[in-house]
Amino acid sequence: MTTTVTKVEDGTEAPYALSHLDALESEAVHIFREVAGEFERPVILFSGGKDSIVMLHLALKAFAPAAIPFSLLHVDTGHNFPEVLEYRDRVVAAHGLRLHVASVQDYIDRGVLKERPDGTRNPLQTLPLTEKIQAEKFDAVFGGGRRDEEKARAKERVFSLRDEFSQWDPRRQRPELWNLYNGRHAPGEHVRVFPLSNWTELDVWQYIAREKIELPEIYFAHEREVFSRSGMWLTAGEWGGPKDGETVEKRLVRYRTVGDMSCTGAVDSDADSIEKVITEIAASRLTERGATRADDKMSEAAMEDRKREGYF
16 A cells, blocks of 8 residues: 655654555545455445446455455346456456346246336346345445445445434434444345445546456447437347337447446546546546436436335
């Protein structure tokens, strides 16, 4: 970890200060180590998206040269981008990690869940996630949520207590003064943990650039066949798009966030390098979820509702 040392007039050295990214990294590493010491069966939510990639990178740093003491969990909607799934599997193999997959398709095939009329499966992830947590007895679940993404996430704690049904109750959340985290929970309950809470989208990309972290190519400008729906460029696919009257065209686009193909929109962009992406984000006045996630636009309280139900 790099530090900055300043000289005062008499030539002596003043106490060092961490850079902005170093401070964020140090906080996240502390959170990972705190969880390792407090909980028995933590797991990292890993989708192959940029936030979960940075989270895994931080976990690897926190415990190097040892292996990370956590497994990974992905809720697979069946409508994921192939590039992202390929990246996910490659990273898991490269680091010798254990990956748990909760499949939305399995629940649909069994008749437990039904397809939505709009074709999106993101809201269907809650049951597979909560049942996998209960079945594997995970007592801490790392998520890549950041407070700058959306107003429901802005008020979230780093350690977020969930009841035996994985539901969030604001009245039961604990204060976190001086970065002191309380992981106490009753049997059947668990804690969602957000090491990137205080990061912004720009912080994430600057850290990716500094650490030279590989990302799926979908995050950089590329030609793609897309169609317009509700003001977003969506990728055509078997999930239900395009419909009659929706024209597929080839455009130069990239993705700021990656989720289900049915609700994650691309943005017009020529940013084909990390440096260009950082410049583009610095000029943006919309968060990545506000600009490109249809599931957050279903209602004013869409994310809040999903959090109470147990997903977020």
